[in-house]
Amino acid sequence: MRFLEGLEKLRERWSSLTAGSLLISVLIAMPVISVFSNVFVGGTSGTWSHLSSTVLPEFIRNTLILCAGVGLGVSTIGVATAWLTTMTEFPGRRFFQWALVLPLAVPAYVMAYVYTDFLQFVGPLQSGLRELFGWKAGDYWFPDVRTAGGAVAMFMFVLYPYVYLLARTAFLERASGMLEAGRSLGLGPWGSFFRVSLPLARPAVVAGSALALMETLADFGTVSYFGVQTFTTGIYRAWFSLGDRVAAAQLSAMLLAFVVLVLVLEHASRGRARFNNTSRQQMVPTPVRLSRPMGLIATLACLLPLLLGFLLPAFLLVRMALVEGDAQFGARFVQLARNSFVLALVTALLAVLLAILLGYAARLARTRLPRVLNRIVGLGYAVPGSVIAVGVLIPVTRLDHVISAWWQGVTGVNPGLVLTGGIAALVYAYLGRFLSVALHTVETSLGKITSSMDDASRSLGVGKWATLQRVHVPILRGSLLTASLLVFVDVMKELPATLVMRPFNFDTLATQAHTLASDERLAEASTAAVTIVAVGLLPMFIISRQIARGNRRTVEETEV
Amino acid sequence: MSHLELAGIDLAYGGHQVVRKLSFRLEQGSIGCLLGPSGCGKTTVLRCIAGFEPVTAGQIRLDGKVVSRSDLHVPPESRRIGMVFQDYALFPHLSVSENIGFGLRHLDTQQRRDRVAELLRVVGLAGQGHKYPHEMSGGQQQRVALARALAPRPSLLLLDEPFSNLDVELRERLSFEVRDIIKATNTTAILVTHDQHEAFAVADEIGIMNEGRIQQWDTPYNLYHRPANRFVADFVGQGVFLQGLVLNDHQVKVELGTLNSAIPVECGIGCGNCDRDCTVSVLLRPDDIVHDDTSALQAEVVHKAFRGADILYTLKLESGSKVLSLVPSHHNHALGERIGIRLDVDHVVTFHEGSDDAVQERPLIGPLRTQ
Amino acid sequence: MSHLELAGIDLAYGGHQVVRKLSFRLEQGSIGCLLGPSGCGKTTVLRCIAGFEPVTAGQIRLDGKVVSRSDLHVPPESRRIGMVFQDYALFPHLSVSENIGFGLRHLDTQQRRDRVAELLRVVGLAGQGHKYPHEMSGGQQQRVALARALAPRPSLLLLDEPFSNLDVELRERLSFEVRDIIKATNTTAILVTHDQHEAFAVADEIGIMNEGRIQQWDTPYNLYHRPANRFVADFVGQGVFLQGLVLNDHQVKVELGTLNSAIPVECGIGCGNCDRDCTVSVLLRPDDIVHDDTSALQAEVVHKAFRGADILYTLKLESGSKVLSLVPSHHNHALGERIGIRLDVDHVVTFHEGSDDAVQERPLIGPLRTQ
Amino acid sequence: ADTELNLYSARHYQTDEALYSNFTKQTGIKINRIEAKEDELLERIRNEGANSPADVFITVDASRLAKADELGIFAPVKSKVLEERIPANLRAENWYAYSTRARVIIYNKDSVKAEDVQTYESLAAPALKGKVCSRSGSHPYNISLGAALVKHNGAEATETWARNVVANFARAPKGGDTDQIKAVAAGECGVTIANTYYLARLMNSDKAEDKAVVAKIGTVWPNQKTWGTHINVSGAGMLKNAPNKGAAVKFLEYLASDEAQGYFANGNNEWPVVANVKVTNPALDTLGKFKADSLPVGELANTAAEAQKIYDRAGFR
Numbered sequence A: 001m002r003f004l005e006g007l008e009k010l011r012e013r014w015s016s017l018t019a020g021s022l023l024i025s026v027l028i029a030m031p032v033i034s035v036f037s038n039v040f041v042g043g044t045s046g047t048w049s050h051l052s053s054t055v056l057p058e059f060i061r062n063t064l065i066l067c068a069g070v071g072l073g074v075s076t077i078g079v080a081t082a083w084l085t086t087m088t089e090f091p092g093r094r095f096f097q098w099a100l101v102l103p104l105a106v107p108a109y110v111m112a113y114v115y116t117d118f119l120q121f122v123g124p125l126q127s128g129l130r131e132l133f134g135w136k137a138g139d140y141w142f143p144d145v146r147t148a149g150g151a152v153a154m155f156m157f158v159l160y161p162y163v164y165l166l167a168r169t170a171f172l173e174r175a176s177g178m179l180e181a182g183r184s185l186g187l188g189p190w191g192s193f194f195r196v197s198l199p200l201a202r203p204a205v206v207a208g209s210a211l212a213l214m215e216t217l218a219d220f221g222t223v224s225y226f227g228v229q230t231f232t233t234g235i236y237r238a239w240f241s242l243g244d245r246v247a248a249a250q251l252s253a254m255l256l257a258f259v260v261l262v263l264v265l266e267h268a269s270r271g272r273a274r275f276n277n278t279s280r281q282q283m284v285p286t287p288v289r290l291s292r293p294m295g296l297i298a299t300l301a302c303l304l305p306l307l308l309g310f311l312l313p314a315f316l317l318v319r320m321a322l323v324e325g326d327a328q329f330g331a332r333f334v335q336l337a338r339n340s341f342v343l344a345l346v347t348a349l350l351a352v353l354l355a356i357l358l359g360y361a362a363r364l365a366r367t368r369l370p371r372v373l374n375r376i377v378g379l380g381y382a383v384p385g386s387v388i389a390v391g392v393l394i395p396v397t398r399l400d401h402v403i404s405a406w407w408q409g410v411t412g413v414n415p416g417l418v419l420t421g422g423i424a425a426l427v428y429a430y431l432g433r434f435l436s437v438a439l440h441t442v443e444t445s446l447g448k449i450t451s452s453m454d455d456a457s458r459s460l461g462v463g464k465w466a467t468l469q470r471v472h473v474p475i476l477r478g479s480l481l482t483a484s485l486l487v488f489v490d491v492m493k494e495l496p497a498t499l500v501m502r503p504f505n506f507d508t509l510a511t512q513a514h515t516l517a518s519d520e521r522l523a524e525a526s527t528a529a530v531t532i533v534a535v536g537l538l539p540m541f542i543i544s545r546q547i548a549r550g551n552r553r554t555v556e557e558t559e560v
Numbered sequence B, C: 001m002s003h004l005e006l007a008g009i010d011l012a013y014g015g016h017q018v019v020r021k022l023s024f025r026l027e028q029g030s031i032g033c034l035l036g037p038s039g040c041g042k043t044t045v046l047r048c049i050a051g052f053e054p055v056t057a058g059q060i061r062l063d064g065k066v067v068s069r070s071d072l073h074v075p076p077e078s079r080r081i082g083m084v085f086q087d088y089a090l091f092p093h094l095s096v097s098e099n100i101g102f103g104l105r106h107l108d109t110q111q112r113r114d115r116v117a118e119l120l121r122v123v124g125l126a127g128q129g130h131k132y133p134h135e136m137s138g139g140q141q142q143r144v145a146l147a148r149a150l151a152p153r154p155s156l157l158l159l160d161e162p163f164s165n166l167d168v169e170l171r172e173r174l175s176f177e178v179r180d181i182i183k184a185t186n187t188t189a190i191l192v193t194h195d196q197h198e199a200f201a202v203a204d205e206i207g208i209m210n211e212g213r214i215q216q217w218d219t220p221y222n223l224y225h226r227p228a229n230r231f232v233a234d235f236v237g238q239g240v241f242l243q244g245l246v247l248n249d250h251q252v253k254v255e256l257g258t259l260n261s262a263i264p265v266e267c268g269i270g271c272g273n274c275d276r277d278c279t280v281s282v283l284l285r286p287d288d289i290v291h292d293d294t295s296a297l298q299a300e301v302v303h304k305a306f307r308g309a310d311i312l313y314t315l316k317l318e319s320g321s322k323v324l325s326l327v328p329s330h331h332n333h334a335l336g337e338r339i340g341i342r343l344d345v346d347h348v349v350t351f352h353e354g355s356d357d358a359v360q361e362r363p364l365i366g367p368l369r370t371q
Numbered sequence D: 001a002d003t004e005l006n007l008y009s010a011r012h013y014q015t016d017e018a019l020y021s022n023f024t025k026q027t028g029i030k031i032n033r034i035e036a037k038e039d040e041l042l043e044r045i046r047n048e049g050a051n052s053p054a055d056v057f058i059t060v061d062a063s064r065l066a067k068a069d070e071l072g073i074f075a076p077v078k079s080k081v082l083e084e085r086i087p088a089n090l091r092a093e094n095w096y097a098y099s100t101r102a103r104v105i106i107y108n109k110d111s112v113k114a115e116d117v118q119t120y121e122s123l124a125a126p127a128l129k130g131k132v133c134s135r136s137g138s139h140p141y142n143i144s145l146g147a148a149l150v151k152h153n154g155a156e157a158t159e160t161w162a163r164n165v166v167a168n169f170a171r172a173p174k175g176g177d178t179d180q181i182k183a184v185a186a187g188e189c190g191v192t193i194a195n196t197y198y199l200a201r202l203m204n205s206d207k208a209e210d211k212a213v214v215a216k217i218g219t220v221w222p223n224q225k226t227w228g229t230h231i232n233v234s235g236a237g238m239l240k241n242a243p244n245k246g247a248a249v250k251f252l253e254y255l256a257s258d259e260a261q262g263y264f265a266n267g268n269n270e271w272p273v274v275a276n277v278k279v280t281n282p283a284l285d286t287l288g289k290f291k292a293d294s295l296p297v298g299e300l301a302n303t304a305a306e307a308q309k310i311y312d313r314a315g316f317r
């Protein structure tokens, strides 16, 4: 009897949702945890003292510069374009609304190749200039793209859509009620933006920037190609050159600790502030029509990132692909595209599903634990790809060994490894890395639904699952689409985990591009890169139009 | 020159006409009040004045300058208008103090702090400035919204049901306090409320609205005792209509007896030429019928509503018609009991017998008609 | 067995105690009401009952079964409790009809449509079901919230200021309609309101709350005429306190004359043993002082509030003390005028002279004490 | 008999396709392949442990092969064929090299004289200030070169060398080998080092711009008078837990066949390890014969980490 009561109590505390979400978070966080666990393995002090006395300070400085530049860049571009396209009316707004997302489809390393090829000393631009003016090396100054500044620019232009998408949703979901309150207190359009819209969009902007920064931190392809040495270079240095995998993992853990610290500080600085809509007015703010010159400026402001982040690189890529593309283009590419597409789709759907679960569980939980776990789950995104890939390998193979030992015990036949090298393990690796993207997006938007919405539904006899399904999911529709889009595109571009976790004879567009690029056959790699962009464009096109349409309904009503 | 003037404004939400040819004026320093059934357009009128909705016809003038016209729209932030929103619209990311200090950017830190503290005191929330809106009760949030609107000392204050979630005592204290502030600073204000006592107590002039139109713009006393039409008579205060026969200029006969009107009986449009033998509807207020144990006229108690100081009895007359009577609450009679009543009518208000349409047909009593 | 029973519940928001040892009971089919100053914890009590907040001490029982205890918490959706939220909490993504039909999943489409139409009619929004919440006025939204809560015919209904944004007429009609529905379906209900008339009219029992505690749980009549402590006396209705001297069991002398109490004068804690020559505070309600032109006792009008049917005069006595008097509104006297008054007190309510603390010191009059 | 072979490959050359399909054609054994980076693949093999499906691990850097050997994942192959055909300095106990590539000096014929850049050591000469380009110091190709220098000249001399080379840089290290060659041709810098197969690829190219590049540059076989040109290898070994050991041996032997060696040479412009294999690669012919470093390639692994540390200290990023 007492036992039963105890059980009941436990069930009470650990509802299926909480328990389920804890289980999922631990599962997804396994790779990060396994990376972290290296902190407790005795270090190889040689590697540490070598790195810290020679290169690490410089690497850290570079990383901070990179982060500062990218953070500033993505938030400025993302917020500005989001604000312009939601709150103002100018020529081309409808087009930019969805087109501004496009740079997401271009992998940063591809951008880096393309721009280098275009801008470097021997590239067409400089060669052309030299020919035109008869200059020689050293006669003139030309910005070098392969520098820290160049890397910042690359990341900025491919990653700003994170902020753009999240901030846009935030601006749209921010009812006009609060803006009106601001204006009645004497705020002009600029004041409204800086003192109402922006602070209220803070969680979204922070989430978007955090994603961009985590991706920057985890990047190796672009920075190594540019010869910009970052903390991640240090991690790879320890692992590949110095052969010290433990030190590499410890460095990764340090990186994670840094990310956690920043996120925690940011969260703490919010205090008890909330960001939900306190007004019952749910109208989308009516866009302000800009004057002609201002409208022109707005058009240019939106065009520039789109041009540099997508139109120009895409044009160069396509040209390259047409002129000297992959000879193997053809049936094989259909296969590659299908592999990429299916993987991306499955992962995106799963990620969104899990993100809703985890976000919702944290929302309902009265304890901190789920929230903390969600932050840890989110860290997978900040870990350099190869490190997290190995982080994934460890738990997956362990489990695999257990399974095969058990099966052998039962049947006497060794089934070998059933998970490792399977699609499931690959998807698991992706989730470990990209769930963060979905989770950030979903959590940000969940925070904008007042808790009395939950209460109202529950009081009408609707359980928490049904409430999720009937209240949160419909309200979050836009954010869920955004989240799935982000994960989709990220998986399309993902490389390190795909390389090492994939099954035999399984290629994706990204691995194809990588094979050629690492053989310094950039021109040929362009075909695969173009295909990545093209395949990524399809859902992006559909989804971002969906998101835009979802809001337009209300906008148009108010515009009449 | 009036401080605020609305002249024939129209507003439609997506084809649905919500405000129709609405006009009124308010002098500097006076308090107007909009009363009307839920959904009649009160909030919408305030939104037009504040500049959140562009008008489709007519114009709004502030200090003589046009701020809204179909082809002109001064943005809200340039109008120096403070507003308490019906749904408060507090900033969730700012503490209570920061919410109140939001419009005080022009002040230095110390001045701002002082002003915020002062307003916190006025609304009875001293010491709670550090809280966030979601940590406050409904009524507390409402008071924060009020304080926030008052803080920048706007020259025109729009109050959309600012006391609806407050208890009587606080509501009374606050409404007087706000009235004092408004009067002391010569601010103009428009109050939307559903509490008629509050409207009567606070407002200099009241506009009764229905379906987007002002039905009567007048003093509280006139609204109650000289309603311009049947809608106003019905809406303001309580009362019933009994059939009556006009005997002459000053006398109307109803089943309870003959009413003697001090002023000539107006008999409403439609019986313009008739000054006797017309059948009219006579408005009888609860205070027109006085309980008198000694009276021979008796009526049966069919319903009673205990209201603290008094009891509102619904009484059935012989004919089956019902009337209301307000009786001090120690006269506690049981349902079914027959009690003595007496007519005690000063102002006889009559309307043309007929459908409710009569209400709409009657012309408005123009703005600024004082008692 | 009561339908709802709260026994000594405690609740704190982050260390700040909001509800303290709160207890009351409600029988099946009766309507309770919580009245109290803004921020006293009314909403919080409803949230505990609905199951949105876990209690830290005490327990809540529904139909005898414990639903909340520090170690037990039945989720809201299993409690069959309907709630109208103070901030409405309508679903912005659903139309009005869909909002109302939200809790009707168990019905088939036709039944659901019928029920929604029925409720739209009840709340006066027939034909507006296709609109979205943001396309409705504040009062209309509030009515949707009410309809939504009523729709699934909950066995317990929690109404948090459900009529605060409605005009008097609608509010009265709706409150009676809701009362009828509640009574017809034998539903139990708790109403939070700031409108005491509404509370008096609708509730069977009323709990006066202050600072998280129930001060008195009683019938409307008793609350008004037999307040358990000074807080209740002050909060319910209007009134002033005058110093008085206890002459004997049935007589108290105040400056206006001698009050004759039908029941023995209780003199409050602290003068327990004293049955004469004690100084006490005597509560005088506005209806205790009757205007009588013939009376020799005169007082000066220092303030008047026009309230429609009557005027609430604040009168200054010789001594400088002020009293209130409610007078039918045709007795329209000017400020400064001296008018005749007369005492007409049935229930003499006295308190121990002293600070407000007396209020907290007095024991509660237990739940369920009927008149 | 084994009908399948599971291959973990860290070679990144598309031309290998032909190499593998030819094996299948010859033996009927299907090749299942995963291509990834060396260290990650090693981790995968390690973690898969006894249940690993991998039969053969093939990669391009001698240090990686040595490291894999150190981890104990290889199993010895007893094969007469391999022992006969592959020279001793190009195999270890458990793995075999199948092709070599040399790291040569490439200079701009207009701005640098061939006689000034005859050795790796000469790149440190003050005369080349502002003329040297390089890819990153942490790239295995450069580390392996550094390891060889340590072996021959000692750690101290190598560090001084690295410092001076860094002082000579025309710009910070970036890009790949091809980028360096093009930079030299364009005059951005005067001299660089690159792997021969990248050079050969340019030489074999039909594209006009590539031809222009080749026309501008000269190639030097470094250190012909001293210890020889640094070479690295591509090699493979059979894995200890290989489920298809028979197929693995067949495959390893196949790689040493004339035909397979021809693929390395003609497909990817590498030098075969087997003597007297007929090569019809005009670029390789043009480059001619050279004296290669005779150091056993496996031994470079011991000094690789040291080379990296030297580079780090010298600021060779």
Ligand SMILES: Nc1ncnc2c1ncn2[C@@H]1O[C@H](COP(=O)(O)OP(=O)(O)OP(=O)(O)O)[C@@H](O)[C@H]1O
Pocket (backbone or CB within 6 Å): B134, B135, B136, B137, B138, B139, B140, B165, B166, C013, C014, C016, C018, C036, C037, C038, C039, C040, C041, C042, C043, C044, C045, C086
């Ligand atoms: N989430 C919260 N966190 C901290 N304090 C809170 C929170 N919610 C309410 N409070 C405080 O608890 C007290 C009681 O709040 P509650 O909402 O129950 O009041 P109420 O009686 O409903 O008032 P009102 O009539 O103004 O709606 C208030 O003082 C309020 O400031």
Ligand SMILES: Nc1ncnc2c1ncn2[C@@H]1O[C@H](COP(=O)(O)OP(=O)(O)OP(=O)(O)O)[C@@H](O)[C@H]1O
Pocket (backbone or CB within 6 Å): B013, B014, B016, B018, B036, B037, B038, B039, B040, B041, B042, B043, B044, B045, B086, C134, C135, C136, C137, C138, C139, C140, C165
């Ligand atoms: N955004 C909107 N879109 C369409 N119709 C609207 C919108 N806002 C209000 N309405 C309609 O306009 C009418 C007037 O609304 P308004 O808010 O002005 O009423 P109100 O007089 O303030 O009522 P309440 O007393 O209930 O607050 C209502 O019938 C309402 O349904």
Ligand SMILES: [Fe+3]
Pocket (backbone or CB within 6 Å): A518, A519, D195
């Ligand atoms: Fe290479």
Ligand SMILES: [Mg+2]
Pocket (backbone or CB within 6 Å): B042, B043, B044, B086, B160, C137, C138, C139
């Ligand atoms: Mg309104």
Ligand SMILES: [Mg+2]
Pocket (backbone or CB within 6 Å): B137, B138, B139, C042, C043, C044, C086, C160
């Ligand atoms: Mg409340």
